[in-house]
Amino acid sequence: MKSNFKSTVAQDIKRIHFVLTYAIDNSIKVCQKINNESNLNKEYKQGFINYLNSLVNLFHSHHTVEDDKIFPYFKESKFSMPYEDLAKQHEELIPLLDKLEDAIKGINNDFDNQLKVNNLRESLENIQSLWAEHYILEEQYLNDENVARLINLEQQAQLCLEFGKYAGQHINPDYLVIPFILFNLPADEREVMAEVFPPVITQELIPNQWKEQWISMSPFFLINN
Ligand SMILES: [Fe+2]
Numbered sequence: 001m002k003s004n005f006k007s008t009v010a011q012d013i014k015r016i017h018f019v020l021t022y023a024i025d026n027s028i029k030v031c032q033k034i035n036n037e038s039n040l041n042k043e044y045k046q047g048f049i050n051y052l053n054s055l056v057n058l059f060h061s062h063h064t065v066e067d068d069k070i071f072p073y074f075k076e077s078k079f080s081m082p083y084e085d086l087a088k089q090h091e092e093l094i095p096l097l098d099k100l101e102d103a104i105k106g107i108n109n110d111f112d113n114q115l116k117v118n119n120l121r122e123s124l125e126n127i128q129s130l131w132a133e134h135y136i137l138e139e140q141y142l143n144d145e146n147v148a149r150l151i152n153l154e155q156q157a158q159l160c161l162e163f164g165k166y167a168g169q170h171i172n173p174d175y176l177v178i179p180f181i182l183f184n185l186p187a188d189e190r191e192v193m194a195e196v197f198p199p200v201i202t203q204e205l206i207p208n209q210w211k212e213q214w215i216s217m218s219p220f221f222l223i224n225n
């Protein structure tokens, strides 16, 4: 473990929440833009499809690590949190994410079809409201102040790596979703988030071997490359 690990459990969760929130809002804006433009190139279309698929996968992987690891850990430690309400919201988001996936397939070869783009925008908006309710509730409980009462920073660093590793097993494909996470964060936050990934990913694969794959998403990132 790195001795100068900068993150905490609550901050790592908050960063993923930021990425999901930003990417939903951003994708809704892109839908509005698409309907006003007729000359979108192939790379831009592919990039947006990759961006949306990465959003869906990050939702599922984030909820999987919460359901399987984070919530059980805190529940066992008698940490106060509305576990049932949060689990119920995760379940309620599943059909909405399925609809989003269908809507993504719908526009895949049919970007010029306004009905399909509107359908995509609506499915994102449906997720947006339930998601906001969910992550705000989660952060009311899972914040630095509350978690610090239970575990010290050294233990938290260990847990960040453990939770990050488990989330990583559900990230697919890694060459799109990991850059999606990092480049939808402000620069200082990205640097801290990068700590949970093996250095070979952040220093070698993302800038080199993976770049050809993720670069299409670059127009949609918070940080442009
Ligand atoms: Fe959650």
Ligand SMILES: [Fe+2]
Residues within 6 Å of the ligand: 013, 017, 062, 066, 135, 138
């Ligand atoms: Fe969460």
